[in-house]
Amino acid sequence: MTRVLIRVPKTVKPGQEFEIKVLISHPMETGYRRDHQGTPIPRDIVKQFRCTLDGEEVFRAEMFPAIAANPYFFFHAVAERGGTLRFEWSDERGTAWRESAALTVE
Amino acid sequence: MIRQAAMAVALLATWPAAAQTDDMANPAFLWVEEGKALWSERPRPGAKSCADCHGAAETAMRGVAARHPAFDAKRGRAMLLTQRLDACRVEHQGETPFEPESRRQLGLAAYIALQSRGLPVAIAADGPLAKTVAEGRALYTRRIGQLDLSCAQCHDDLVGRRLAATAIPSGHVNAYPVYRSDWLGMGSFWRRLGNCTTGVRAEAFAPHSPEHVALESYLAARGNDLPMQAPGFRN
Numbered sequence: 001m002t003r004v005l006i007r008v009p010k011t012v013k014p015g016q017e018f019e020i021k022v023l024i025s026h027p028m029e030t031g032y033r034r035d036h037q038g039t040p041i042p043r044d045i046v047k048q049f050r051c052t053l054d055g056e057e058v059f060r061a062e063m064f065p066a067i068a069a070n071p072y073f074f075f076h077a078v079a080e081r082g083g084t085l086r087f088e089w090s091d092e093r094g095t096a097w098r099e100s101a102a103l104t105v106e
Numbered sequence: 107m108i109r110q111a112a113m114a115v116a117l118l119a120t121w122p123a124a125a126q127t128d129d130m131a132n133p134a135f136l137w138v139e140e141g142k143a144l145w146s147e148r149p150r151p152g153a154k155s156c157a158d159c160h161g162a163a164e165t166a167m168r169g170v171a172a173r174h175p176a177f178d179a180k181r182g183r184a185m186l187l188t189q190r191l192d193a194c195r196v197e198h199q200g201e202t203p204f205e206p207e208s209r210r211q212l213g214l215a216a217y218i219a220l221q222s223r224g225l226p227v228a229i230a231a232d233g234p235l236a237k238t239v240a241e242g243r244a245l246y247t248r249r250i251g252q253l254d255l256s257c258a259q260c261h262d263d264l265v266g267r268r269l270a271a272t273a274i275p276s277g278h279v280n281a282y283p284v285y286r287s288d289w290l291g292m293g294s295f296w297r298r299l300g301n302c303t304t305g306v307r308a309e310a311f312a313p314h315s316p317e318h319v320a321l322e323s324y325l326a327a328r329g330n331d332l333p334m335q336a337p338g339f340r341n
Contacts, residue, residue, distance in 0.1 A: 005139065007130045021130040027290070069290035070133040 004099055006087060011104045014080050020051065020059070022073040022087055030065040046071060047092050053103065054083035079105050134216055134285035134337035137209065137292050141217025144210055149201050156214075159198060163221055171219035172227050172334050175323040177234040184238040184323050188215055188294065189314055206313040212283045212292045219283065219336035227280050227334060231327035242324025245317055251308030257321075278329040279322060281338025288341065295322050 007021040024046060031043025043065065051059040051073075059075045082105040090096040129135050146157040160166040174187040185193070191214055192203035204211035231239050246257040260269065261277040268274065282295040289297070296318050300310040311317040 005130060005135055023130060023133060023136065025133075025136045068287065070136060072131055072133070074131070 003097060004087070006099060006101055008085055008101045008103060010102075011106055012079060014105050015078055017076050017078050020073075020075055020077055020085070022049075022051070024049075024071050024073075024089060026070060026091075028063075028065070028067055028069045028071060032065070043092070045092060046089050049073060049089040050087070051075075051077075052086045052088075053077070053079060054081075058085070079103060081105055132285065132337070132339040134283070134292055134339055137213040137216045137283070137285070138220055138337060140209060140213035141215070144214050145217060149195075149199050153199050153201070156194070163217065167218045167221040169222050169225055169228070171215075171222040171336060172225045173229065175235070175238070175319060175326055176230065177238070179234070184235055184319050186314065186319055186322055187218065189319075191215065191218075192314075207293060207297055209292075212294065215294065216283050216292070216337040219334065222334040223336065225334050226331045227326060227329045229323070229327040229330055231323075231330065235323060235327070238320050238323045239327045240324075241316075242320035242322070242327075245321055246324055251303065251306035253306040255306045257302065277325050278332060279325045280329050280332045281335040281340070283336065284338035284340055286340050292337070295325075 003025050005021075005023040007019075009018050012018045026046050027044060028046065029041055029044040031041070031045075033041045035041055045065055045067070046063055049059075049061045049063065049071075050057065058077045059073070061073065063071065082103050085101045085103050087099045087101075088096065142163075144156070145163050146155050148155045148158075156163070171187055174190065175184050177183070178185045188204070188206075188211060191211065195201040195203060204214075229235065229239075246261075249256045249259075257277065260274050264274050265276045266273065279295050282298070283292050284298070285292045286298075294313075296311075296313045299318065299321060303310045311321075
């Protein structure tokens with residue numbers, strides 16, 4: 001199953017603002033719904049999302065049940081040096097996911 | 107604060123229409139990636155993948171979704187794109203048909219439909235498909251359900267007006283399969299049709315039933331020359 005779509009520019013100029021887009025595949029079940037039998041559907045949400053460039057934090061978000069399924073992050077960053085952009089996110093059950101993308105600054 | 111609120115409202119006003127032109131903002135592309143993987147995946151060792159027979163989807167599947175539903179001379183009936191996928195799976199891959207509305211079925215349909223994006227819808231409605239299209243038109247104008255409403259009473263007569271907060275669309279099918287934010291997921295035209303049939307308190311048609319095929323054929327033919335939008339993103 002496709003877990004995530006990430007779009008980062010391959011190369012950016014030093015100090016130039018660029019876009020980072022991350023679309024995560026996740027049901028973001030609120031815990032407030034019931035199934036057809038009337039049984040509550042347990043809450044299942046991505047709680048934390050973090051993006052770092054060579055260990056330095058670029059963006060962090062904490063999520064709550066009001067965020068819709070398949071959360072989409074769109075944020076801007078500035079870099080002086082290239083490196084590895086790491087994306088980490090985790091749910092409340094202890095499952096964590098990790099992806100990375102290379103960023104070249106020239 | 108006020109400025110941020112204004113920006114949020116401005117963003118909402120263009121969403122999901124703006125996302126329709128930005129693939130990264132369209133969650134349907136999570137399904138497309140799945141379909142892309144499925145295209146070259148062999149269902150079991152020794153079996154053929156889609157790519158083994160058809161080659162690259164970008165060239166082989168270009169325009170295919172824009173031509174469907176189409177009349178199949180060998181079987182003597184109209185076929186939807188998803189019925190074509192099932193036929194391939196059964197006859198050439200020795201597999202069972204896709205489970206309707208499954209991630210795999212919608213993913214493969216979305217991936218194939220994407221290869222027709224921007225091409226005009228080109229249903230051969232005046233050939234042997236004409237009978238099915240006419241059946242679809244008859245169904246479209248027939249009153250059904252406890253509310254005694256036909257499709258046409260809303261989707262022809264009241265287009266652009268509102269049903270509660272929702273704008274009534276003119277029933278085009280050029281964006282299916284579609285990601286709908288009220289479903290929080292993807293669905294085919296059949297799923298959308300079910301929303302309307304249960305809405306007028308009629309019994310929903312089964313997937314790939316003659317009624318489903320006829321209605322989708324009629325609506326597709328009505329949308330001839332519109333650009334293909336699939337996979338769409340709607341609220």
